[in-house]
């Protein structure tokens with residue numbers, strides 16, 4: 001099922017399942033990358049399984065529910081129109097909104113790879129400095145246009161190393177040629193988001209225990225002083 005939720009990112013509503021209950025798992029995913037790398041192609045492939053060749057310049061959030069390992073998962077996907085790295089406001093909104101990021105470059109466009117390297121740093125720094133929780137948002141790096149490997153300017157190794165160094169997932173795919181790689185990238189990110197949420201819950205749980213223990217000992221100390 002594919003539902004367009006909103007044309008105005010930041011104003012979407014959480015999707016609901018057919019019986020009206022909230023979905024079990026919902027994830028906001030922002031697709032970022034330089035111009036022409038195939039962000040819309042990836043999104044449309046994931047939503048419709050099709051590659052249509054040309055895509056408009058509409059910035060949208062789409063909602064798409066899927067079943068992974070018997071569990072329903074709803075993706076809200078923010079397909080950006082070439083967000084320039086210099087547009088701070090736009091980037092900040094996406095950083096706040098997203099649970100995870102798909103950063104796309106074209107294997108034939110080195111500048112788009114450099115843009116992804118910068119975007120990884122930006123996300124890591126922004127998330128860690130703005131959050132009390134040290135767990136950063138998960139990122140999947142995607143090298144697209146694999147079908148054009150004869151025009152390749154970025155090796156698979158470079159992509160893999162970038163992802164490894166920054167603790168990101170990595171996929172090299174062709175949105176034009178097949179659906180499977182695109183599916184793996186989205187599902188891979190969903191897995192990372194799930195793991196991150198579990199880690200955050202664990203961290204919150206430990207903080208709660210530390211707070212309770214401190215409160216008990218604090219009380220005992222003040223009772224002893226009375």
Ligand SMILES: Nc1nc2c(ncn2[C@@H]2O[C@H](COP(=O)(O)OP(=O)(O)OP(=O)(O)O)[C@@H](O)[C@H]2O)c(=O)[nH]1
Pocket residue numbers: 033034035036037038039040041042052053054055056057080081082083144145146147148173174175176177
């Ligand atoms: N050969 C090939 N072409 C692709 C692939 N993915 C996308 N394209 C083409 O690349 C061009 C740009 O694709 P888009 O999906 O519009 O790229 P975008 O990143 O959304 O572009 P902006 O909206 O301008 O930022 C289009 O002509 C697509 O048909 C791919 O895997 N292989």
